[in-house]
Amino acid sequence: MSQSRTRHEELMEQARSLIPGGVNSPVRAFGGVGGTPVFMERAQGAYLWDVTGKQYIDYVGSWGPCILGHATEKVINAIKAAADKGTSFGTATAAEIDMARRVIELVPSIKMLRLVNSGTEATMSALRLARAFTGRDKVIKFAGCYHGHGDSFLVKAGSGATTLGTPTSPGVTPATASDTLIAEFNDINSVKELIKAWPDTITAVIVEPVVGNAGVIPPVDGFLSQLREVTSEHDILLIFDEVMTGFRLSPGGAQQLYQIMPDLTTLGKIIGGGLPIGALGGRRDIMQMLAPAGRVYQAGTLSGNPLAVAAGLTTLNELCPATYDLLEKRAAQLEAGIRANLEKLSLPYRFQRIGSMACLFFTNRPVRNYNDALSCDTDSFARYYHAMLSNGIYLPPSQFEAFFISITHSEEDIEKTIAANYDALKSCPS
């Protein structure tokens, strides 16, 4: 077979020889759907253009940050204006105060804020802080929730329901993993059992209040409030990892939508407006323990970087009730269209959505936890994915990721997507 290679294949070959796996973050490598990743060159609004000039309607949005669409004029201008004054000072800046004030105004439970450089740093630091505050070591996380690549979170359940966690990656020590316990999302009893099995040893429960890293899994009624109750009862801190949901599901994130006050919150993605930032915030008594106010060490050469703060703050300042109305309108249009397609084609797949986060699960059962998500037919998803891609629709290249709608997706973009979805579903029967 002497088919000529595509530009993407050529680039991937070069990339593979210089960068492990050819990418700087694993999911970009298309491992979940097979084939060669598309090398992108440019983005504007709801669109991406690849290195061959092909245009796509984008539902990845840089994995969440681009709620206003790509290359928003105001954001780009704010970055340019900041860059003109210098890219990094390694000193205190006034813009960081504006950023902290804005986030504290928006997110109900946050009384003080620390800026870091990624979501991973935010969750790692939040866990260290929780341990220092409570004097306890173990953390409960939920199967299928992603909290970045810190050692403590690269952990899966041990052999029994209440046994210690084991590493999911070489290089994470069994000792570190043994401080992480795994519960089942949407199952409050799994949390209660762990608390009972490990009395006075659990520092925190960390959760994605809406799971967005195993597809999209909303909490069932009462789950988050029960989580709040049971953690308070046992002096365990509740950490909401809102790196994805923060500013996306409402101006105040999932905690505002579901009216729950966590003790600590981690942020990332939208808060940087497409530049690298993360943040952690929460109760004043806990946050005051961070150095140099307190003794819990946490630092960063580029933390509070002026370009990232300018991009993030400009993005946050653009968010208003009309933003969320528009996101809901477009996302509901997409949902209605895809559901109608599934019905017309008599396919049992599940479309799950909350606000502008959505996922089409290739399974016939409702997805309430990670195990349900694992029941998906990933081969059918892969065929569907490539049919969508060749039709110019750029979805996250994995069954276990959320797709995101931005305010720049037009009614017409959504209509095109629904039509492509129909054709793709029709051409890839299970």
Ligand SMILES: *Cc1c(COP(=O)(O)O)cnc(C)c1O
């Ligand atoms: C993306 C994500 C992270 C990790 O953030 P990075 O900036 O990629 O380190 C952590 N938690 C959640 C919920 C995320 O979606």
